[in-house]
Amino acid sequence: MNVDEQRRAAGEAAAALVRDGMTLGYGTGRAAAAALEALARRKLQVRGVPTSERTADLCRALGLALTTLEETPELDLCIDGADEIDPRKQALKGGGGAMVREKLVAVAARRRLLVIEEPKLVPRLGTTRGLPIAALAFGWSNTLRRVAQLLPGAARRDGLNDDGNVVMDAPIPAGADLHALAHALKDMPGIVDHGLFLDLSPEVLVGTPQGVRIF
Template sequence: MAGRDAAGSVESGMRVGLGTGSTVAHFLLHLGDRIAGGELSDVVGVPTSIRTETAALELGIPLRTLGELGALDLTVDGADEVDPGLNLIKGLGGAMLREKMVAQASRRMLAIVDDTKLVGRLGERAPVPVEVIPFEFASHLPWLERMGAEPVVRRSEDGSRYVTDNGNFVIDCHFAGGVPDPRAFDEALAGRAGLVESGLFLEMADEAVVAGQTGVYRMTGEDSR
């Protein structure tokens, strides 16, 4: 339901960032239907992962790169957690680096979630994913522990280390009761060599489309900022 609602936000001529994940997959289906049916024209997308690129091409959604388009009109993406100020945790699908690059190039970001993703504090349910280069990646674990996290190297289903589309590893940072200070943690991560990007999307989303038991509604975080 949230995917259909979000697809209705796309207008002809828009340059749209295409997120990654199961909720976004529904958005892509509805966007593809609107394009195929002639309801939309001159819409181009920028995918945030290989699987989104593959799905979009199969659905007939024209694709370009950020280098070709520059600024985007809108990015539609899912989230693993959303707090009352519309701050997000993303990256359980492993695409947070490309997702953040596309989101920061967009005039607006629309998050699509179900109401189980709404939390009072970031990190209550989901870990904060941190993408790291493979070189000496384990050296970050003691440092992350000193930052108050319980770091776990992400594994694939076969037990091997999970590898992102960029060839990097992911360390999932768990916090009992949530991240005490997301901004401070994000800034600390940004200042450490070898850590590529985190799944903290702070003050990046403009609106969320939320699917609940009683239907779909929209929320903004302006009153909480």
């Protein structure tokens, strides 16, 4: 299977774990979209909280019912993708800029599935991309300078995310203490959240050339 086929196979496997009547977290990105498309084909009575406006639009097009965290504060299952996953199942997310909503939905779910293709498995987070960081638009240039002092090479993306936040990307140094880095960023004035998803105990469905395996 090529990478697209791996992604679709993992999405199908995730959708097969959904049961009628469940409340869900609907993730953002290509892998999450593959799972949602597979879920829609099952014609179950489910409803879910979308993690981005584009996911909400996709769900409406697929006929998947929507809810909010205000209406449904506890979810049965969250299905999402990831940009990288390391051997301890720590995840890096936010390539699409939706990591703030994705994290809020993930922590509201009793069970979390991450759907990826095999190249997303990495020896350490930061291997293939920088760490996405969401910051308030107000004073963003000062915030970026502070981030760059901690993580040299940090840069702002163009535009704003769905929440009106600036998104930055910063290299993660080899050997970095991820927990210390996560705390340092959260303590920094102007930072809303970041793409380190640590210690959330996800079940990882990996599409490989040989089929789907659970990691």
